[in-house]
Amino acid sequence: MGWLHSLFFPLKKLWLRTHTAKRKSKGIHNLYEDVKSCPNKDVHILWSILVESPALSIPSEN
Template sequence: MGWLQSLLCPLKKLWVRIHSTNKKSRGIYILYKDVKSCPCEDVQVLWAILVESNAASTLPSKYTH
């Protein structure tokens, strides 16, 4: 029975990781839609700053100089 548990444990971890990532990206998309539908310009400016700062942090260091 131990061999079955050793086989299923990595699969369970993978299942949890896949589903938690999916929920996170779905939440970001919902937030994106909410921001785009908001009539307040300040909210859209803050969203643009957030997107730009996130894009800059994901680029390799040779592209940020």
């Protein structure tokens, strides 16, 4: 049975690596979907504050 494991282990490792890479590439979309599905209203309020807030600008040195 060891030969069977040695045959499929690299394939499983490759499968997991490609699958997690695709999942990580979505990033903010996954977070948005999680927030959308959350029943807690506080989470929705915090999300709206985060989305609607202007981006922080770095003050220029003059």
